Amino acid sequence: MESCCLPIELCEAVMDALLDYYEPLGRSSGLLESKRTWESQQALCACSLTCRAWRVRAQYLLWTLPHILDSRHLAQFTSAIHKLPEISITGLVLGDQRAYAIKSFDPSTASSLFMHSFHHLQHLLCYGFLFYRGPPLRMLRMRLPFFASITVLQLLDCTFQSARAMLDVVWACPSLATLAISRSTIKSKRSSAAGLLPMSAAVEHLRACRKLTSLYVDAFSLLAIWDRALSVGLRGGGRVFGCAVTTLIFKTDNITGAWNAGVQLCRVTQFLHSLDPTVLDSILWDSFPALRSVTVVSHVDPVFQKSSNRVLSLLHVIALSRPIPGVLKTIILEGKHDLENNSCCKDAVGTSEEVVGSEKRLRELLVGLAELVIRLDECKQPAAHKCAAYIWSVLPWMHDIPFFRTYRIDLSDLSDLSVSGW
Numbered sequence: 282m283e284s285c286c287l288p289i290e291l292c293e294a295v296m297d298a299l300l301d302y303y304e305p306l307g308r309s310s311g312l313l314e315s316k317r318t319w320e321s322q323q324a325l326c327a328c329s330l331t332c333r334a335w336r337v338r339a340q341y342l343l344w345t346l347p348h349i350l351d352s353r354h355l356a357q358f359t360s361a362i363h364k365l366p367e368i369s370i371t372g373l374v375l376g377d378q379r380a381y382a383i384k385s386f387d388p389s390t391a392s393s394l395f396m397h398s399f400h401h402l403q404h405l406l407c408y409g410f411l412f413y414r415g416p417p418l419r420m421l422r423m424r425l426p427f428f429a430s431i432t433v434l435q436l437l438d439c440t441f442q443s444a445r446a447m448l449d450v451v452w453a454c455p456s457l458a459t460l461a462i463s464r465s466t467i468k469s470k471r472s473s474a475a476g477l478l479p480m481s482a483a484v485e486h487l488r489a490c491r492k493l494t495s496l497y498v499d500a501f502s503l504l505a506i507w508d509r510a511l512s513v514g515l516r517g518g519g520r521v522f523g524c525a526v527t528t529l530i531f532k533t534d535n536i537t538g539a540w541n542a543g544v545q546l547c548r549v550t551q552f553l554h555s556l557d558p559t560v561l562d563s564i565l566w567d568s569f570p571a572l573r574s575v576t577v578v579s580h581v582d583p584v585f586q587k588s589s590n591r592v593l594s595l596l597h598v599i600a601l602s603r604p605i606p607g608v609l610k611t612i613i614l615e616g617k618h619d620l621e622n623n624s625c626c627k628d629a630v631g632t633s634e635e636v637v638g639s640e641k642r643l644r645e646l647l648v649g650l651a652e653l654v655i656r657l658d659e660c661k662q663p664a665a666h667k668c669a670a671y672i673w674s675v676l677p678w679m680h681d682i683p684f685f686r687t688y689r690i691d692l693s694d695l696s697d698l699s700v701s702g703w
């Protein structure tokens with residue numbers, strides 16, 4: 282291009298906007314989405330080749346958040362960073378949601394990358410990373426400078442050798458403030474409820490997760506991490522993430538979305554079990570003493586959502602799990618409400634303020650609660666009135682909560698919600 286008729290400031294502002302991918306799920310969470318980072322990188326590459334005037338800004342932005350798709354990219358990247366020691370990378374995306382990228386990324390080649398130090402690196406997203414193939418665990422336990430400044434870690438569709446191996450990646454980041462684990466699984470199925478104790482002790486001993494305040498985790502990953510331990514009644518799994526967590530977002534995934542994202546058939550049964558509130562109980566029970574806000578997001582297709590005869594609802598599980606009354610201030614329950622006989626509502630809030638397994642009523646267990654929001658996804662009128670009326674009728678105490686509301690939303694315009702990971 283010979284010349285551009287637009288002022289360079291305007292062109293640079295357009296290029297800056299290409300880095301605007303911090304918006305998954307419509308939340309101000311600061312999480313990345315690998316599809317967006319890859320598309321932005323492609324666009325910025327094109328910008329850098331357009332003209333000299335654009336190159337400086339485009340290259341600066343490219344080095345701000347590089348997206349390394351496969352082993353070939355990684356080799357090019359590691360060779361380039363040795364020639365450019367002053368680059369200021371703030372984020373890094375490894376892997377991609379496309380299946381071919383997962384297959385062509387050999388994680389053992391990432392060792393040389395993890396030995397490098399990026400002083401400004403804050404955000405690491407690993408997508409489809411097969412950690413059991415490398416790098417070696419002893420390397421992750423070496424407190425490498427690579428992980429020292431990372432504040433946001435996302436592990437999406439990753440596979441680890443064991444639960445401890447997954448935690449070694451998490452614990453390698455001493456500055457971690459936000460952690461997202463989604464659709465990740467464990468190769469070795471030997472984790473037991475007894476294994477929780479040494480891991481809870483290890484997080485204390487290593488002084489890990491001291492700054493971890495925001496945790497995003499899905500039921501699918503929890504089922505994989507704890508595996509058989511859940512069937513023998515594992516509780517307190519959240520302790521491995523330290524005591525500082527104030528915000529927990531727990532998600533049961535959409536089986537169709539997971540299918541589209543390439544999840545294997547044999548893993549589908551895990552989704553069916555992920556609907557059970559005991560999975561939420563396994564991580565919440567007697568964990569997260571500083572928890573102030575919990576959000577449960579359920580994107581489950583109705584065909585897989587069995588009519589409830591469960592003992593505990595999500596709200597009762599949350600209420601029973603709190604080790605210190607009065608700390609929890611906000612509960613948000615988002616889920617589909619389209620079942621007969623209000624069983625959708627019963628799954629969410631139960632049938633009364635009496636709580637099975639406790640002498641205390643809901644109002645005593647949740648003393649100090651300031652906000653309760655129940656989102657009725659895809660709930661048609663007048664069913665929405667019926668659901669809202671049922672919730673109000675079984676929770677009369679909720680009238681005393683400063684902020685209590687139910688509202689409905691049509692997700693058909695937001696289909697991306699169900700397929701995007703964290």
Ligand SMILES: [Zn+2]
Nearest residue numbers: 618625626668
């Ligand atoms: Zn309902």
